[in-house]
Amino acid sequence: MSTLQKKTPARLFYLHMGSKAPQRQTDFYQRVLDMQCEPQPDGSVVLKGPGRTVLISPADNHGLLAAAFRLTSQQDQNDLRQRLEQKGCPTQDTISPLMQAGSFSIRDPQGRETIFGVARDTHEANLPGLPGRLQHVVFQTTELEAMVNFYVNTVGFTISDNVVDQESGQLMVCFLRSDDEHHSLAFFRGSQNEWDHHCYETCEWNDIRDWGDRFAKEHISIFFGPGRHGPGNNLFFMVVDPDKNRLEFSAELETKAADQAPGEWPQCERTLNAWGRAWIRK
Incomplete structure (x- = not known):
């Protein structure tokens, strides 16, 4: 393929x-x-x-x-x-x-x-400034299977990880890659169709600290994190901009070989944040 x-x-x-x-x-x-x-x-x-x-x-x-x-x-x-x-x-x-x-x-x-x-x-x-390369974009959708089918079988994205409800077997989240990085696109099952967040990939944990200090000086509170995602294994936190768009700052996102099989994770807080509490989409 x-x-x-x-x-x-x-x-x-x-x-x-x-x-x-x-x-x-x-x-x-x-x-x-x-x-x-x-x-x-x-x-x-x-x-x-x-x-x-x-x-x-x-x-x-x-x-x-x-x-x-x-x-x-x-x-x-x-x-x-x-x-x-x-x-x-x-x-x-x-x-x-x-x-x-x-x-x-x-x-x-x-x-x-x-x-x-x-x-x-x-x-x-x-350009000068704190490191943070634009890295991925994520959406919520009411038609998760249809979106995955389109982006995989038509556009050519590859599934890196799936998150599955263990009781129903229903797919809840799908992480998709377009190069060697774990994901550049992802979809969460949700009650509405909306832009979920976008992410800036930094170089290391110290950059996460520096971005956290930057937002603290602006009196902008972190609403999710800091923590570590299961899928992707990356460190992260999230804030919002003035329009309430969600921004994620990440470090150490894993890479995937072209033929590596998709992983599967249970739908639970520890999958979305191995360190503790998570933001579960409804």
Whole structure:
């Protein structure tokens, strides 16, 4: 089977957020996340920090408009688009201030937009600031099996770990990878369809400490963590931005070989946080 990891590795590159208060969001990401602002002609702003980029646009509602994945070459971009179209997945040309010509987007069965392309600029990793590379994005969904089927069998993500309710046998969470890292995308079963959180991968435990101190100075409380996830084995904590979007800061996320079989975990607090209490989605 042709997977992203084997054929056209993809890494989460930027998130396009909509905001009813874009200046407030821009101020937060500049001040707290060490991101530099580049205003765009359409009123949007690009914000760049070391290894992390977001695009913020004025919108009627807060939330995620699209997640963009970076491919390594124009050839990979063309190959992936051809594979998707052969599987009956419509693709749409996309013009992005952050992607080279030829980038394209798809929509999943619930309407989420994902962009694939080659980055215009690959120097954001050298920008000053605390380390924290944009690494994964997570959603809650009422149709978990359908989402997993689409992203695995159509797009080419690989399942790293499943979380299963031990009484019913029902799948509750699925972690998906698009390169060697444990997951760049995940879905939780929930009572509504919404953006769950996004994550910045740091280098080590001391970076988690430094980010915690940064948020403490801003009087922003941690709402989940610090702790260690079972799937991925990463250290983490979570906070929220002014629009109440959830941000995770992580360290030591594990990697997976291309042919490594999916793991299975029980649905319980210790799976989501080996150190203690967990945030269980409803």
